[in-house]
Amino acid sequence: MIGKLRVVNSLSREKEVFEPLNAPHVGMYVCGPTVYSDVHLGNVRTFMSFDVIYRYLQFLGYKVRYVRNITDVGHLLDDTGEDKISRKAKLENLEPMEIVQKYTNDFHRVMETFNILPPDIEPTATGHLMEQLDMIQELVDNGFAYESNGSVYFDISKFNEKYDYGKLSGRKTEDLLNQTRELDGGSDKRSPLDFALWKKAAPEHIMRWNTKWSDGFPGWHLECSVMSTKYLGEEFDIHGGGMDLKFPHHECEIAQNAGSTGKEGAKYWMHTNMLTVNGTKMSKSLGNSFLPHELISGDHELLEHGYSPMTIRFFMLQSHYASTLDFSNEALDAAQKGYMKLANGLRLIKNYEYPEGLAEEINTKQAEQINKICDNCYHAMNDDFNTALTIGHLFNLVKKVNSIQTGQLKFEEIGKETFERMKSTFIAFCEEILGLKLETNLSSQNLLEVILEEYKVAKEAKNYDKVDELRAKLKAEGVIVKDMKTGIDWAFEE
RNA sequence: GGUCCUGUGGCCGAGUGGCUAGGCAAAGGUCUGCAAAACCUUGUACAGCGGUUCGAAUCCGCUCGGGACCUCCA
Structure with missing residues (x-):
């Protein structure tokens, strides 16, 4: 501890x-x-x-x-x-x-x-x-x-x-x-x-x-x-x-x-503390209270559209429990994008394994930064369960994870020990502690793989009409294709 | 009226004396078939006035604004 x-x-x-x-x-x-x-x-x-x-x-x-x-x-x-x-x-x-x-x-x-x-x-x-x-x-x-x-x-x-x-x-x-x-x-x-x-x-x-x-x-x-x-x-x-x-x-x-x-x-x-709407306490008598299912479905006169349960959870945890938290469409929209960013990071790191037998070439600065961020997650939660601050630190880890994905940060620079610590800390704080879990609304993971393969082939053949078509198709499913130097991957749309 | 909390950049939201919070939005850059994503960089933020201090968003006082509880409420 x-x-x-x-x-x-x-x-x-x-x-x-x-x-x-x-x-x-x-x-x-x-x-x-x-x-x-x-x-x-x-x-x-x-x-x-x-x-x-x-x-x-x-x-x-x-x-x-x-x-x-x-x-x-x-x-x-x-x-x-x-x-x-x-x-x-x-x-x-x-x-x-x-x-x-x-x-x-x-x-x-x-x-x-x-x-x-x-x-x-x-x-x-x-x-x-x-x-x-x-x-x-x-x-x-x-x-x-x-x-x-x-x-x-x-x-x-x-x-x-x-x-x-x-x-x-x-x-x-x-x-x-x-x-x-x-x-x-x-x-x-x-x-x-x-x-x-x-x-x-x-x-x-x-x-x-x-x-x-x-x-x-x-x-x-x-x-x-x-x-x-x-x-x-x-x-x-x-x-x-x-x-x-x-x-x-x-x-x-x-x-x-x-x-x-x-x-x-x-x-x-x-x-x-209380949840507020436009600065006033949410309460039934004032007619400004939301039922959970209304917020999820968006079926409420004050709402433009619905938000997923994990978006709402993320939104709430972005403030400290002892502060009032104000509800607005803008704040919820921002939280939705932020949550998707975090969720994409979580999905990525869960799939990463440190390559077997990779010779380490530790970049001390990077390794130190990562370890510091991991420490900060504990400090934040130890400080009266400051989930808002914890989430801030997790976003700093997301940057590292994304850098690995795009090849800007290499496994060997981090080293196995630091990598494992980053991975376990990230997953534990997101899932076990904050209780945020991935919400997959993809109809089929296999289908996604197939389309991505098709995309890759079209891309290599420079068949750009086909590429654009597949991109649009995936976007309709809430999936963004990521073209990177290191390869092709996907992410949930933010 | 009594008790207490609060006022942070375009928005949300951490931060109780010196150390880049973070997210969203915006601008520039790298990358790219074009994009997107990602990464990097950028923002005279701390309601106002005065005080304490070498130094304050952070402590003290006053002023103004917002809210909660005092009745059932998570």
Whole structure:
């Protein structure tokens, strides 16, 4: 390993050296989707960011247990106390579990489309009701929660006697109180800051469980505390999620963990930033959100045409996960060309082998440059998973690879050792770490070979009409013919 | 209103004190039947003003612009 991995910890707001609690094991929990409708692109960015983090940690040799939940109940919509799943179920006249299954399946398909690896454990809230009830009881026993009219609430003021509610998002309880609108008379809460652990269900509420507290359902924040603790322990390494979950969701999680176990859960908190469209956060209510399939097909009023999943992945990884990323046709088009350039480089180097028995005539400058670039890839990823910088370095390797193809750089100048390092580094960073894979839309690889052979023959015979015709034919397939001193090859059209 | 983030060349986007980020676009060159691709070269970039420093895009202050969270949201 080159250098140490450093991550920006939302808790300290500083870049810290990453030191797992129980190396080589790493526990990572990421807040997953609420499966009540299609995932939108913003969700994809978050899960893609943590996918790269997961991949890189594994690449570094850590044994990672990655837990990403599915929220299938209890996500309060508003003051009505109705949750997202049951509202949708009523709307579509389906069983809540049908909604859950439908959108869970859809979610998995989308994740696969973008080459996002599945987590090691994907627990559901409904599958952990007993554990949630246990944690509620613990919180009540410890004096951090109270029952009120069949519901159970977390008691922020009690919590603050011993802990500090708001430390993650930098909020002060007094400020929060000043800003919070007054409770309507009907509330069972002692303070507007208190949040629900268990909600008594209204008669029309369809997802409900009969417990000693009431016939009701769990609060949203609880499941994450319960499931992270169950699968990763009272203290674990990384907890992630989108920025917008920082408050109140993650703040509540910390409170629940501390209140029940005495430990605050995660050592490192990591937050991904938002996707924006024309500078404004992508969200459904603003009508500026894209569904993954719309971006791929181009079937959206804001889009001129579609983009392949790997182009989108590349586009997203070209910015740092903690920065906002703005969507535009121009930016996407530029990313498409850039991605094809990278993909062509990847395809080339995968096919290259250092020639057997070739005498080395090392060009020290070239070899040093290449080794430096390889080092830089590690440095970039070690620096808080800087995929944007990593991609920049990979493009520098692409130049070397292309130079080999055109014969401007020779194998013997690089030497076997450096060549092998370049090859393995390039492939590992593209495929294993960034999760970019080649997308071949060629109808037939063999056909391509045949046409290229035909092209070669025509070229040698100086039959230029035929040459131009074949060129056009291949271009229609998205393939560009490359005439070089060293021979004829092809590349994906950029 | 409170808390916080942010403003980089035509566009996107890295970069927290001195070391060419990178991609797209543009210009010139090499190569070529012509092209394309590739490679090489080129761009008075760091919102404005002031300060700290031998030296600042990078630190500090002010001004102006953009955004997020404070209610469900990745």
